[in-house]
Amino acid sequence: MRTLNEIVQAIRADFVANSTLQQMYGLDRSKTFDEQFSKVSIEAILTYIVAVAIFTLESLMNRHQSDIDAAITKNAVCSIPWYHTRSMAFQLGHFVKFNPLTYGFEYPEVDEESQIIRFAAVRQLEVEGVTKLRIYVSKDDRQPLSASELEAFRAYITEIGAAGTHFEIISQAPTSLEFTLQVVRNAMVLDMDGNRLSGGGKPVEEAISNYLDNIIYGGVFNRTKLTDAIQQADGVSDVILNEVRIAGQAVTSQNIESPGGSFDFDIDHTIITYTV
Numbered sequence: 001m002r003t004l005n006e007i008v009q010a011i012r013a014d015f016v017a018n019s020t021l022q023q024m025y026g027l028d029r030s031k032t033f034d035e036q037f038s039k040v041s042i043e044a045i046l047t048y049i050v051a052v053a054i055f056t057l058e059s060l061m062n063r064h065q066s067d068i069d070a071a072i073t074k075n076a077v078c079s080i081p082w083y084h085t086r087s088m089a090f091q092l093g094h095f096v097k098f099n100p101l102t103y104g105f106e107y108p109e110v111d112e113e114s115q116i117i118r119f120a121a122v123r124q125l126e127v128e129g130v131t132k133l134r135i136y137v138s139k140d141d142r143q144p145l146s147a148s149e150l151e152a153f154r155a156y157i158t159e160i161g162a163a164g165t166h167f168e169i170i171s172q173a174p175t176s177l178e179f180t181l182q183v184v185r186n187a188m189v190l191d192m193d194g195n196r197l198s199g200g201g202k203p204v205e206e207a208i209s210n211y212l213d214n215i216i217y218g219g220v221f222n223r224t225k226l227t228d229a230i231q232q233a234d235g236v237s238d239v240i241l242n243e244v245r246i247a248g249q250a251v252t253s254q255n256i257e258s259p260g261g262s263f264d265f266d267i268d269h270t271i272i273t274y275t276v
Contacts, residue, residue, distance in 0.1 A: 001062045008051040015047060080122045080133075083161070087120040087137055090156055092149060105160040116149065118142075121218025121261050132166035136218050136261030144260065145171040172260030177212065177221065178269040180243040181230070185274045189235030194274050196234060203233035204272060205265075212263045221256040221263055245269070 002010075012033035015021055022029065027036055037043050089107070091114040096105040119138040124131065137153060138144060145153060154169050161167065183194065183204055194202050211229040215221060223241055230239045244251050248269070 001058060002055070004051060004055045007054050007058075008048055011047045011051055011054075015043070080124060083122045083133060083135065083157075084120050086160055087122070087135060087153075087157070088115070088117050090115065090117050090137075090153055092116050092152060096156065096159055116145070117153075119217040119262065121216075123218065130166055132168055133161075134168045134170060136170050138171060138217070138260070138262065142174050142217070142260075142262040142264075144173050170260065174260055174262040174264040175246060175256075175258035176264050176266040177256075178245045178248075178266040179208070179241065180245075180271045182240040182242065182273045182275065183230070183236055184238035185276060186235045186237055187276050190274065192274055194272060203235055204230055204239075205267060205270075207233040207236075208270075209265045209267075212265050215263060218261045221258070223254050 016027055016029060016031070016033050016036070021027060025036075033044075033047075089110075091107055091111050093114055094107055094111060096107055098104070099106045116139050117137050118140050119136070119142055121136040123134045123136075125134055126132075135157065139149075144150075150169065150171050153171075154167070157167055157169065181204075185192075185194065189197060190203065191197060194204050196203055207230045208226065211226050212221070221244075223244065227239055227241050230236060230241075244256070246256075
């Protein structure tokens with residue numbers, strides 16, 4: 001897509017190259033528009049206004065095309081985005097019927113109250129030479145499906161999915177992470193226990209919770225990103241992340257994947273030492 005400046009320059013180049021305008025203004029083709037017109041001339045202002053209108057139109061058309069491309073990708077049958085969309089559309093207690101017009105299985109009617117899936121992620125992977133789709137799903141607050149709900153969802157995905165596809169459906173509680181870290185605090189902002197002196201709250205703990213909550217479902221925890229998030233918290237001058245643990249066991253890798261697709265903060269077993 002062209003920038004606004006590119007459009008302005010193209011219009012002004014055509015302006016100078018136009019034979020009628022050359023005679024009317026006495027223009028020199030060897031010189032640019034800017035060399036022959038003031039920046040505040042009516043010609044410069046008008047060409048800029050026209051360029052803005054063209055730029056706006058091209059931006060809208062580009063956005064429209066992007067929306068169309070996204071819709072096509074999302075609705076391409078049996079693509080990963082399609083499986084994600086259909087996972088979110090699962091209706092507990094409802095059956096799907098074959099639609100001869102779309103050659104797919106659909107719900108006869110939409111019942112939003114029965115749509116229990118709030119988080120979903122789809123990954124394609126190869127295990128021992130077999131390609132399969134791993135689908136993570138959770139309900140509100142990233143809570144796992146019950147045994148009966150999981151059985152119903154598995155039957156639903158098998159019914160609507162491509163024949164012969166190997167599915168691995170995962171619905172587990174979030175992985176609880178606990179930490180040991182040292183925080184150098186600004187004594188004018190935080191007290192010795194990490195409490196905000198003005199307004200209350202614990203900025204470091206809030207930063208950890210916010211970071212974990214905002215990891216995309218099915219994504220990975222990253223030590224550096226957590227450190228950066230804490231570093232941006234109110235009253236934090238520096239931070240050292242000494243250890244990350246899962247169920248009391250230290251994990252040394254830079255990135256951590258959750259078996260259930262999400263994480264939560266085990267604040268009760270986290271040790272934060274504040275210094276100045």
